[in-house]
Amino acid sequence: MSTSPRKRPAPDVLIAGLVVVILVALVLAVFLTGWGKTLYPPDAVTQQARDVRGLYDIVFAIGVAIFLLVEGLIVWSVLRYRRRPTDTELPAQTHGNNLVEVIWTVIPTAIVLYMFVISWQTLNYVDAVSASPDIRIHAIAGQFQWQFEYLDRDGKKVASQLAPAYDAETGAGGMAVPVGRSVQVTLDSPDVIHAFYVPRFLFKRDVIPGQTNTFEFTVDAAEAGQVFRGQCAELCGTGHRSMLFSVIALSQSDYDTWLKALIEKSNATPAPLPSGTVLNVTAEGIKFDAASLEVPADAPFAIAFSNKDPAGVPHDVDIRDSSGTVVENQETINGGTSANYAYTPLPAGTYMFFCSIHANMTGTLTVK
Amino acid sequence: MATHALNPAAATYSRGRLYEWLTTTDHKKIGIMYVINSFLFFLIGGVLALVVRTELAAPGLQFLTDEHVYNQMFTMHATMMIFLFVIPMLAGLGNYIVPLQIGAPDMAFPRINALSLWMLPLGGILLVSSFFTGGTAAAGWTSYPPLSLDGPLKSPGSGQDLWIVSLVLIGTSSILGAINFLVTIFKMRAPGMTLFRMPIMVWTVLVTSVLVLMATPVITSALVMLFIDRNYGGTFFDPFGGGSAVLYQNIFWFYSHPAVYVMILPAMGVISEVLPVFSRKPLFGYKAFIFATAGIGALGFSVWAHHMFTTGSVFLPFFSLLTFLIAVPTGVKMFNWVFTLFRGQLTFSTPLIFAIGFLSMFLIGGINGAFSASVPVDFALHDTYWVVAHIHYVLFGGSVFGIFAGLYYWFPKMFGRMLDEGLGKVHFVLMFIGFNLTFFPMHMLGLQGMPRRIADYASDAGWNDWNMAATIGGFLIAASILPFIWNVFVSLRNGKIAGDDPWEGNTLEWATASPPPPYNFDHLPEIRSERPVFDARHAQTGH
Numbered sequence: 001m002s003t004s005p006r007k008r009p010a011p012d013v014l015i016a017g018l019v020v021v022i023l024v025a026l027v028l029a030v031f032l033t034g035w036g037k038t039l040y041p042p043d044a045v046t047q048q049a050r051d052v053r054g055l056y057d058i059v060f061a062i063g064v065a066i067f068l069l070v071e072g073l074i075v076w077s078v079l080r081y082r083r084r085p086t087d088t089e090l091p092a093q094t095h096g097n098n099l100v101e102v103i104w105t106v107i108p109t110a111i112v113l114y115m116f117v118i119s120w121q122t123l124n125y126v127d128a129v130s131a132s133p134d135i136r137i138h139a140i141a142g143q144f145q146w147q148f149e150y151l152d153r154d155g156k157k158v159a160s161q162l163a164p165a166y167d168a169e170t171g172a173g174g175m176a177v178p179v180g181r182s183v184q185v186t187l188d189s190p191d192v193i194h195a196f197y198v199p200r201f202l203f204k205r206d207v208i209p210g211q212t213n214t215f216e217f218t219v220d221a222a223e224a225g226q227v228f229r230g231q232c233a234e235l236c237g238t239g240h241r242s243m244l245f246s247v248i249a250l251s252q253s254d255y256d257t258w259l260k261a262l263i264e265k266s267n268a269t270p271a272p273l274p275s276g277t278v279l280n281v282t283a284e285g286i287k288f289d290a291a292s293l294e295v296p297a298d299a300p301f302a303i304a305f306s307n308k309d310p311a312g313v314p315h316d317v318d319i320r321d322s323s324g325t326v327v328e329n330q331e332t333i334n335g336g337t338s339a340n341y342a343y344t345p346l347p348a349g350t351y352m353f354f355c356s357i358h359a360n361m362t363g364t365l366t367v368k
Numbered sequence: 369m370a371t372h373a374l375n376p377a378a379a380t381y382s383r384g385r386l387y388e389w390l391t392t393t394d395h396k397k398i399g400i401m402y403v404i405n406s407f408l409f410f411l412i413g414g415v416l417a418l419v420v421r422t423e424l425a426a427p428g429l430q431f432l433t434d435e436h437v438y439n440q441m442f443t444m445h446a447t448m449m450i451f452l453f454v455i456p457m458l459a460g461l462g463n464y465i466v467p468l469q470i471g472a473p474d475m476a477f478p479r480i481n482a483l484s485l486w487m488l489p490l491g492g493i494l495l496v497s498s499f500f501t502g503g504t505a506a507a508g509w510t511s512y513p514p515l516s517l518d519g520p521l522k523s524p525g526s527g528q529d530l531w532i533v534s535l536v537l538i539g540t541s542s543i544l545g546a547i548n549f550l551v552t553i554f555k556m557r558a559p560g561m562t563l564f565r566m567p568i569m570v571w572t573v574l575v576t577s578v579l580v581l582m583a584t585p586v587i588t589s590a591l592v593m594l595f596i597d598r599n600y601g602g603t604f605f606d607p608f609g610g611g612s613a614v615l616y617q618n619i620f621w622f623y624s625h626p627a628v629y630v631m632i633l634p635a636m637g638v639i640s641e642v643l644p645v646f647s648r649k650p651l652f653g654y655k656a657f658i659f660a661t662a663g664i665g666a667l668g669f670s671v672w673a674h675h676m677f678t679t680g681s682v683f684l685p686f687f688s689l690l691t692f693l694i695a696v697p698t699g700v701k702m703f704n705w706v707f708t709l710f711r712g713q714l715t716f717s718t719p720l721i722f723a724i725g726f727l728s729m730f731l732i733g734g735i736n737g738a739f740s741a742s743v744p745v746d747f748a749l750h751d752t753y754w755v756v757a758h759i760h761y762v763l764f765g766g767s768v769f770g771i772f773a774g775l776y777y778w779f780p781k782m783f784g785r786m787l788d789e790g791l792g793k794v795h796f797v798l799m800f801i802g803f804n805l806t807f808f809p810m811h812m813l814g815l816q817g818m819p820r821r822i823a824d825y826a827s828d829a830g831w832n833d834w835n836m837a838a839t840i841g842g843f844l845i846a847a848s849i850l851p852f853i854w855n856v857f858v859s860l861r862n863g864k865i866a867g868d869d870p871w872e873g874n875t876l877e878w879a880t881a882s883p884p885p886p887y888n889f890d891h892l893p894e895i896r897s898e899r900p901v902f903d904a905r906h907a908q909t910g911h
Contacts, residue, residue, distance in 0.1 A: 042815070059739055071728060082716070119743055125686060143521050193613060199817025200745075232819070238521070
């Protein structure tokens with residue numbers, strides 16, 4: 001450099017310097033503050049996920065190495081080869097170099113072939129389904145709720161879970177699976193495309209109407225008692241973001257207890273209709289058959305509710321008051337089934353009845 | 369030649385300036401109108417993105433309380449950015465530059481050229497009109513059936529139909545444009561302009577046109593089938609009527625993956641013009657670059673199903689292998705560009721800065737794409753914000769930075785005046801920081817399990833900080849556009865006079881006046897290499 005140290009640097013240098021400082025600051029911020037961990041997937045909880053994680057780590061390492069090499073070359077060229085006032089002659093007019101061009105074709109080809117082969121190997125393990133898994137679950141994703149049917153070894157349904165979110169207080173709801181056992185899930189949709197996605201499984205699979213997809217996983221034994229979030233990952237309409245579910249990992253004995261309770265609940269006869277006012281409400285084609293209902297004030301009443309939509313389309317009849325507070329919350333029922341909902345007495349006023357799954361299904365409830 | 373006298377009235381007949389522009393068949397005026405039209409939709413699409421980012425800034429539905437409106441916002445954002453901004457913007461730059469770079473007086477079919485231009489605002493107006501006719505399409509820019517079919521909780525209403533009609537119009541415009549480019553490039557090159565002396569920009573437009581010509585009719589067929597399903601009782605894509613939902617995805621991506629190359633190849637062409645000029649060196653490996661471009665174009669037709677790895681109905685190893693392989697020609701190009709800078713004499717004018725921004729950001733977009741080529745990793749990342757990060761590093765970090773490099777580079781040619789360098793650098797710095805602040809955190813969000821296209825998320829999911837960062841970044845990007853617009857308005861009137869060749873360019877557009885006359889060239893320099901203007905400038909010095 002012929003310039004003296006006190007001379008102000010050119011604006012070009014300032015900008016190049018700024019870009020470098022920002023890049024370095026970003027990289028440092030990510031790796032020094034613990035954010036570096038966020039560049040990796042969350043800890044894997046299934047055997048399959050651990051394989052995917054191992055693969056991710058290799059792909060990530062190769063990616064970072066290539067990034068540092070090429071970005072380093074760019075930054076270095078930018079800093080080193082600025083045009084200086086003394087540069088009046090043209091630089092050497094290099095049109096290419098066959099040797100280096102062959103090298104940077106062959107080496108990347110080898111790298112991507114390697115990545116392909118290890119990906120394929122992992123795929124064969126992650127994507128494998130066995131003929132006789134320990135547990136079979138049939139998951140049905142309908143707008144906008146999940147249902148999990150528990151099947152026996154012959155594929156016959158023994159119990160059905162309609163509350164896909166786990167309730168920590170009552171221990172109810174969610175998709176329970178025993179740890180250390182192979183769980184095979186078959187996926188069906190009665191309406192549009194959804195996707196089964198549990199981030200800590202490092203896995204998702206689309207739920208496609210007219211096509212049954214199958215996958216298998218085994219939760220690590222150490223995860224017993226843990227609850228994992230799951231969510232629909234394929235845009236499925238206005239309720240897409242609320243299609244949540246949870247997977248509960250249980251020890252084999254806890255799972256057996258849990259499943260027994262669910263079977264009992266599934267087999268229980270519907271509660272008899274209480275005396276007093278009983279209304280008939282039917283849901284069909286994602287619509288209630290009534291736009292307005294009327295019940296007497298301060299007296300219990302019931303709704304004999306029939307869901308005539310196809311299996312996989314759940315509905316219920318909840319009630320909220322004029323301020324929007326939900327005052328009655330019933331459990332959803334599956335398409336093709338019916339239930340008797342009993343409601344506690346309400347003071348006189350105007351309310352709204354609605355389906356908790358489908359925002360467009362509403363009506364007026366007059367209490368007087 | 370002059371066998372009859374000109375009608376005297378024709379000589380004195382003068383058109384109004386507006387009438388002149390509305391009826392022109394001059395490729396340069398058409399190119400400029402392409403650019404302006406595309407930029408307007410870039411602004412609308414950008415505002416829609418800000419609406420989405422504002423809603424996602426914090427958990428809870430604060431701003432768009434109706435999720436259906438949220439779904440409309442991101443659907444329209446992507447549709448406009450892809451079909452009404454990036455693709456036509458690059459077609460517009462090509463329209464202006466390609467005839468000049470091959471020494472032609474105009475495009476081969478000037479009136480068809482005007483037709484393909486005017487179909488764009490028509491398609492755009494149809495699309496925008498759905499905001500006022502009961503709501504726009506809301507099934508995502510991919511519009512997968514059955515969600516995009518008619519029915520309650522699916523896509524009732526005319527918005528989805530207007531979306532289909534609009535895309536068919538825009539697609540037809542693309543096909544006409546592609547034919548026009550191909551005929552122009554093959555039949556109208558100046559004497560001496562052999563195929564292997566054509567500027568890289570022309571080569572990328574050539575390959576892009578082949579892609580458009582082969583792929584666009586395919587998506588048109590999908591759109592027509594979707595329209596029949598929605599309006600005339602068809603069941604092509606209705607699984608409950610004997611159709612197949614996945615069939616649509618196959619057809620859609622058979623177009624839409626090559627469409628990614630339609631959106632990136634001409635931007636690569638721009639970069640390949642800018643880097644040599646501002647390094648004062650030829651492009652390193654000119655022929656290798658052309659073969660790599662053709663290779664990307666060919667491979668581009670065999671990777672579509674990598675968008676469908678999680679559908680369970682794709683032959684995974686085949687599409688995984690070809691997706692990995694497409695990284696090779698892309699990598700070749702990256703090294704060609706970097707070695708063009710290497711041992712050059714770099715002048716950091718705004719076009720070069722944007723070009724280097726392209727290199728750095730497109731590099732990330734290429735690397736994070738390899739994650740999705742690895743099928744098991746894609747099982748984890750597909751349909752999460754990781755994919756949103758990837759597509760924006762390619763289409764914003766790549767295409768948009770390339771587009772701005774091109775606009776700063778060719779503005780002096782188009783209007784005869786220079787853009788202000790200071791404002792240009794402010795634009796770049798703001799955009800570069802805003803871009804990374806918006807889209808880099810999306811990698812983390814995706815890894816932590818945030819699916820795309822959700823209007824809201826739980827406050828305890830651990831996604832709050834990165835979402836806030838992304839929203840702040842989004843507004844920084846918006847702010848960066850203001851100095852650009854100001855720059856254009858000021859420089860059109862008061863910018864420094866450019867002269868024919870302000871950058872010491874290599875290619876023929878710099879051998880004529882700025883702006884060029886309607887017939888483009890009074891005379892052409894001799895064309896003995898891919899850098900005829902360079903050759904003419906340095907003829908005496910023996911280079």
